[in-house]
Amino acid sequence: MSENKHDIAALKAGHRLLKEFRYEKRPVVRGYNMRTLYINVDTLEIREKPVSQEMKQKFVGGKGFDLKLLWDAITPQTRWDSPENEICIAFGPVCGNTSYPGSGKSLVTTISPQTEVPIDCNVGGHFGPYAKFSGWDAIELQGKAREEVIVSIDGNEGVVRIFTAPHEAIDSHVLAEQLHEMFANSDRELQHVSTVSAGTGADHTWIGCLNFSYWDKRRHGVRLKQAGRGGTGTVFRDKKIKALVVKFSGLNSALNQPQDLATLQQTGLKLHKEVITLDQSQCKMRSIGTAHLVEIMNDYDLLPVKNFQYGQHEEAAKLASWVWKDFFTQNVPDGCWFGCTMACAHAVDNFELRTGPYRGQKVTVDGPEYETVGGCGSNPAIFDPRAVIEINFYCDTYGIDTISFGTLTAFVMECYERGILNKERTGGLEMTWGNWEAALELMHQMARGEGFGLIAGKGIKYMQTYFAEHFGADYQFLWDIGVHGKGLEQSEYMSKESLAQQGGYYLANKGPQHDEAWLIFMDMVNNQIPTFEKKAEALHYFPMFRTWFGLQGLCKLPWNDVEPADNAKYPEPNKVPEHVANYLAIYTAITGEPLDGPGLILQSERVYNFQRVFNLRMGHGRRLDDHPPYRAMGPVTIEEYESRRDRYDKQLLEKQGIDPAGKTVEEKIALHRSYREKQYEGLLDAVFKRRGWTMDGVPTPAHLKAIGMDLPEVLEVVKPYQ
Amino acid sequence: MKHLKTDQEKCRGHLHCVSVCSKLYFKEDNPEKSAIWVVPGEGGKYTLIACTQCGECVAECPTMALTVNPQGVVMLNRALCIGCLACVGRCPIGAMRHVPGMATPFKCIACGACVKVCPEKALETVL
Numbered sequence: 075m076s077e078n079k080h081d082i083a084a085l086k087a088g089h090r091l092l093k094e095f096r097y098e099k100r101p102v103v104r105g106y107n108m109r110t111l112y113i114n115v116d117t118l119e120i121r122e123k124p125v126s127q128e129m130k131q132k133f134v135g136g137k138g139f140d141l142k143l144l145w146d147a148i149t150p151q152t153r154w155d156s157p158e159n160e161i162c163i164a165f166g167p168v169c170g171n172t173s174y175p176g177s178g179k180s181l182v183t184t185i186s187p188q189t190e191v192p193i194d195c196n197v198g199g200h201f202g203p204y205a206k207f208s209g210w211d212a213i214e215l216q217g218k219a220r221e222e223v224i225v226s227i228d229g230n231e232g233v234v235r236i237f238t239a240p241h242e243a244i245d246s247h248v249l250a251e252q253l254h255e256m257f258a259n260s261d262r263e264l265q266h267v268s269t270v271s272a273g274t275g276a277d278h279t280w281i282g283c284l285n286f287s288y289w290d291k292r293r294h295g296v297r298l299k300q301a302g303r304g305g306t307g308t309v310f311r312d313k314k315i316k317a318l319v320v321k322f323s324g325l326n327s328a329l330n331q332p333q334d335l336a337t338l339q340q341t342g343l344k345l346h347k348e349v350i351t352l353d354q355s356q357c358k359m360r361s362i363g364t365a366h367l368v369e370i371m372n373d374y375d376l377l378p379v380k381n382f383q384y385g386q387h388e389e390a391a392k393l394a395s396w397v398w399k400d401f402f403t404q405n406v407p408d409g410c411w412f413g414c415t416m417a418c419a420h421a422v423d424n425f426e427l428r429t430g431p432y433r434g435q436k437v438t439v440d441g442p443e444y445e446t447v448g449g450c451g452s453n454p455a456i457f458d459p460r461a462v463i464e465i466n467f468y469c470d471t472y473g474i475d476t477i478s479f480g481t482l483t484a485f486v487m488e489c490y491e492r493g494i495l496n497k498e499r500t501g502g503l504e505m506t507w508g509n510w511e512a513a514l515e516l517m518h519q520m521a522r523g524e525g526f527g528l529i530a531g532k533g534i535k536y537m538q539t540y541f542a543e544h545f546g547a548d549y550q551f552l553w554d555i556g557v558h559g560k561g562l563e564q565s566e567y568m569s570k571e572s573l574a575q576q577g578g579y580y581l582a583n584k585g586p587q588h589d590e591a592w593l594i595f596m597d598m599v600n601n602q603i604p605t606f607e608k609k610a611e612a613l614h615y616f617p618m619f620r621t622w623f624g625l626q627g628l629c630k631l632p633w634n635d636v637e638p639a640d641n642a643k644y645p646e647p648n649k650v651p652e653h654v655a656n657y658l659a660i661y662t663a664i665t666g667e668p669l670d671g672p673g674l675i676l677q678s679e680r681v682y683n684f685q686r687v688f689n690l691r692m693g694h695g696r697r698l699d700d701h702p703p704y705r706a707m708g709p710v711t712i713e714e715y716e717s718r719r720d721r722y723d724k725q726l727l728e729k730q731g732i733d734p735a736g737k738t739v740e741e742k743i744a745l746h747r748s749y750r751e752k753q754y755e756g757l758l759d760a761v762f763k764r765r766g767w768t769m770d771g772v773p774t775p776a777h778l779k780a781i782g783m784d785l786p787e788v789l790e791v792v793k794p795y796q
Numbered sequence: 797m798k799h800l801k802t803d804q805e806k807c808r809g810h811l812h813c814v815s816v817c818s819k820l821y822f823k824e825d826n827p828e829k830s831a832i833w834v835v836p837g838e839g840g841k842y843t844l845i846a847c848t849q850c851g852e853c854v855a856e857c858p859t860m861a862l863t864v865n866p867q868g869v870v871m872l873n874r875a876l877c878i879g880c881l882a883c884v885g886r887c888p889i890g891a892m893r894h895v896p897g898m899a900t901p902f903k904c905i906a907c908g909a910c911v912k913v914c915p916e917k918a919l920e921t922v923l
Contacts, residue, residue: 346885
């Protein structure tokens with residue numbers, strides 16, 4: 075093995091084995107292990123739990139298994155830092171195949187410090203497939219360790235170990251590298267290791283994320299993909315877990331023991347060819363990745379600028395795709411799991427840091443992805459690409475979610491610009507628009523657990539109350555401009571002019587993340603879903619369809635970030651029918667179970683409703699929890715109205731029949747607000763009806779029965795709300 | 797770079813090349829398992845497809861199982877291959893071959909076995 079960068083012997087000298095658990099290695103059959111791994115880092119109990127046929131049928135896998143395990147592990151009183159709260163990581167039956175692009179995802183679930191309900195994240199890297207082929211359909215981590223520990227799974231030997239780890243780093247870019255070196259016995263084995271870790275930022279904030287690693291053979295270095303949203307890393311670090319490590323050798327295309335390997339391969343090959351030939355003229359995922367969206371969003375007035383006030387900026391070109399293309403190195407396709415020819419995981423190499431504890435070091439930075447550019451670039455008006463890359467790097471290594479950090483930084487900056495905050499209140503940080511040095515210092519404070527960083531690191535919802543109580547700020551105004559739902563900061567698209575997207579964001583079970591539905595073009599640009607009923611149908615189909623990726627261990631991107639050349643000629647091209655057929659084919663090829671379109675939606679609908687009821691069980695999950703802040707719906711301030719005055723005046727006339735002439739801007743804002751809020755209530759009514767829920771947003775027993783999710787414990791939760 | 801040069805005009809479709817190739821590498825006479833592909837076309841013409849050693853697949857391989865040897869031939873290390881078939885998808889001429897259900901792909905390494913058996917002299921190994 076080539077020379078180590080870290081003194082592995084010294085790190086290992088600090089280890090003390092706390093528990094060793096040997097298990098029988100068994101092959102995966104038709105995509106399932108039919109067992110999960112339970113680990114308690116406090117009591118040191120480790121055991122395997124069987125997966126019943128009922129669990130498989132009702133919850134399918136991935137996020138479904140996560141939620142089922144989490145439900146059984148906690149009570150309605152459990153909060154994020156309760157010892158019984160769990161980090162659940164699951165994989166899904168399709169996960170780990172090397173044939174179809176986007177098949178390497180892990181699903182992470184926990185009770186979020188931000189929302190007090192389950193958060194779920196879909197994350198790449200090699201951990202999921204390696205853990206699955208090591209013998210497990212899901213892993214539960216419960217309890218709080220008494221000292222810093224690492225949990226390792228050796229899938230080659232069939233051993234799980236918990237050991238103390240006093241000397242390893244906490245920040246992920248160092249820790250992941252240490253652990254890859256520690257667990258690999260040869261250069262070749264570096265690619266057989268994967269780690270899960272957080273960072274010092276997750277120690278002190280509620281927006282901590284988890285980094286899932288993979289060894290990049292060409293770069294000879296570690297890459298990190300994030301389970302970003304809702305504080306997964308915060309819970310992980312609260313349990314004093316430094317890392318979870320898996321080692322597995324012997325990957326091949328048949329490890330799921332698929333029923334029909336040939337069909338799996340041929341379906342994957344068809345998509346490989348499609349991606350390789352068409353991506354260049356479509357989304358450019360292979361060369362740029364999701365950052366290709368920046369200029370498109372700016373053109374359509376959808377790129378968040380200055381805390382979602384505006385959707386465009388004259389300096390947006392400084393953050394456009396061609397800028398990132400020049401920064402990205404390697405320039406061969408970069409995938410986060412084998413067989414993903416979409417390969418959108420780009421990186422910047424030899425990036426010299428200008429701030430913080432690693433100042434002067436040259437590092438590899440994963441990304442930036444579109445969300446990071448929107449959140450840490452345009453939204454706080456930081457139009458310096460090097461600053462965005464540096465924020466991206468520190469977010470990752472500190473274990474901080476770039477979306478929450480970006481959105482909350484934009485909120486802090488707006489509060490600063492409007493006088494709600496000042497230098498005294500921020501402890502000297504000059505949080506003016508575009509001040510990237512202040513934004514980075516805010517993040518370094520989060521990592522050090524100091525100053526204003528401790529307040530901001532708890533998220534916008536916490537800050538709203540804090541600013542009102544401590545600084546006498548107007549709570550209603552803070553509520554209007556703080557762009558979060560259920561406590562989770564919104565991701566980086568402007569939803570003001572798309573009612574359907576407001577629903578897509580704020581009805582989402584976990585909070586306003588776009589992975590349930592992205593309907594802006596269908597709704598606002600192409601006007602394909604003009605009525606409440608059509609919007610409700612879209613807000614039924616797409617969230618259910620997209621939930622399915624999380625049940626299977628799949629990535630959403632290869633579904634519609636490339637489309638067959640003739641996609642437009644089919645009915646409902648937005649659903650990308652040929653790709654839906656691919657998913658049905660690979661599911662059946664692996665599991666041997668027949669599945670059709672309605673069956674796919676039904677699998678999702680069961681889990682989706684279960685998650686909704688889970689929210690209810692935790693004291694949320696009702697209509698009142700599904701409302702956006704007004705900033706996400708329309709113009710809050712005079713400046714916002716003026717920036718789109720022609721459009722808003724025209725809407726008053728056309729949609730409400732009100733002549734804007736002679737009205738003050740304040741009057742026009744009020745008229746818009748009353749109209750838009752009423753529209754949103756109409757949307758909720760239509761969606762709840764379509765989803766089989768009461769007008770309070772609670773699934774009815776009849777609907778739960780119809781979809782086969784009428785488990786006694788589920789019915790018991792919804793009963794008082796009927 | 798060493799590679800198999802084909803002259804399609806000379807091909808008469810005897811398929812001796814296909815036969816010798818599949819027998820040599822897979823121990824069976826099966827056109828599906830030949831690294832050289834003879835595709836019948838109009839008017840007794842044939843299209844011959846074999847790896848040109850262009851190397852595009854090398855860049856695509858996530859495990860670096862594909863490398864270029866000192867003679868310029870793209871070689872597949874089966875011990876490293878995880879069977880994702882990205883290389884098959886990437887190959888611009890369809891010369892990276894795969895039989896559905898088989899764990900790994902295969903390709904022409906310009907060994908010259910087919911050259912010796914072609915009665916029409918349609919094949920040649922060139923450097």
